[in-house]
Structure formats: C-alpha cells, structure tokens
Amino acid sequence: xxxxxxxxxxxxxxxxxxxxxxxxxxxxxxxxxxxxxxxxxxxxxxxxxxxxxxxxxxxxxxxxxxxxxxxxxxxxxxxxxxxxxxxxxxxxxxxxxxxxxxxxxxxxxxxxxxxxxxxxxxxxxxxxxxxxxxxxxxxxxxxxxxx
Numbered sequence: 181x182x183x184x185x186x187x188x189x190x191x192x193x194x195x196x197x198x199x200x201x202x203x204x205x206x207x208x209x210x211x212x213x214x215x216x217x218x219x220x221x222x223x224x225x226x227x228x229x230x231x232x233x234x235x236x237x238x239x240x241x242x243x244x245x246x247x248x249x250x251x252x253x254x255x256x257x258x259x260x261x262x263x264x265x266x267x268x269x270x271x272x273x274x275x276x277x278x279x280x281x282x283x284x285x286x287x288x289x290x291x292x293x294x295x296x297x298x299x300x301x302x303x304x305x306x307x308x309x310x311x312x313x314x315x316x317x318x319x320x321x322x323x324x325x326x327x
Contacts, residue, residue, distance in 0.1 A: 212250040212301035213326035214242050218263065218274065218289065220311075221321035229289065229311035229319045236261055236274045236288040236311075239327060246278060249300055261288075263302055263324075272302050272324075288312055289322065 218237050220229040230237070240252035240263045249265035262278045265271070274289035291309045293299040302324045309322035 210301075212242065213303055215327050216240050216252060216263065216303050216324050217327045218322070218324050220319060220323070223321070227313060227317065229309075229322055232313040233274075233288040233311045235259075251278065252302070265300075265302075272299075272305060290316065 217239050220237060222228070222230045225231065235258045236254075238254050238256070240254045240261075242250050243253040244251055247265050247267035249267075251262060251264035254261045254263070259276065261274060261276060263272065263274050264278050266273050269292075271290050271292040273287055275287040277286050289309060289311050291302075291305050293305055293308070299305050303326050305324065307320065309319055309324075310316045311319050311322065
C-alpha cells in the first residue's frame with residue numbers, strides 16, 4: 181500500500197516537472213494567483229483598451245470557481261466586474277456579469293483560448309487579448325499578471 185502511494189506521488193511529481201518543461205514553466209498543478217492585475221498600455225488613440233474599457237483594467241481578487249477555473253472580482257465605485265472562464269465558448273472574459281446571455285454592454289475584454297488545461301489560470305495566457313468597442317479588436321498590450 182505504501183509503495184503504491186509512493187509510486188503515485190513520484191509519478192505525479194515527474195508529470196508536473198515534465199509539464200513545466202514542455203509548457204515554459206507553467207505548472208499543471210500550481211495554484212492560480214490570489215490576485216491578478218489586468219493592464220494595457222496607453223496608446224493615445226480612441227480605439228484602445230485604455231480608452232474604451234478602462235473600467236475593466238485593474239486588480240482582481242480570486243473569489244471562487246466556475247467552469248472548472250478560478251474566477252476573480254473587481255469592485256469599486258464603477259461597480260462589479262468579473263474575470264472568468266466561459267467553458268462553452270472556451271474563452272476568458274471580463275465583464276459585468278458571469279452568467280446568462282451577454283450583450284455588448286456586459287463584456288469588455290476577452291481571450292479566446294483553446295480550452296487546454298495549460299490555460300486554466302488567466303495569467304497563463306500571454307497573448308491574444310481583445311477589447312470591445314463596437315466590435316472586438318486585438319490589443320497586444322493587454323496583460324494579466326499575478327500581483
């Protein structure tokens with residue numbers, strides 16, 4: 181019994197090490213951050229995330245789990261915003277609600293990922309973020325990082 185448990189733990193550890201090597205240091209079993217910061221560079225243009233979705237940028241705090249991923253909340257005088265993974269569309273979203281039908285006013289940022297486990301935390305996604313302003317626009321300056 182002890183030998184089987186030891187073998188399982190060794191296999192699990194080696195799997196995690198291999199995962200880290202293959203996926204650039206993103207640990208399969210590493211917990212997601214307690215707090216993340218969504219930021220974007222100010223470009224001076226009206227057509228930018230900092231102009232049209234400024235209220236979606238800032239510090240988000242882990243608040244629970246939905247769709248087998250952690251979700252985060254930002255609360256301030258402008259209201260409540262959520263950073264969450266929507267399983268049916270396989271994308272990370274930032275908006276004013278997490279469930280139901282989404283209208284254009286409900287969402288502001290997104291990242292369409294493949295749904296792979298390596299993207300189970302929003303800070304693991306290093307590119308491909310978009311902002312909404314009449315339609316979705318790519319913005320390579322949008323980042324999500326642990327703080």
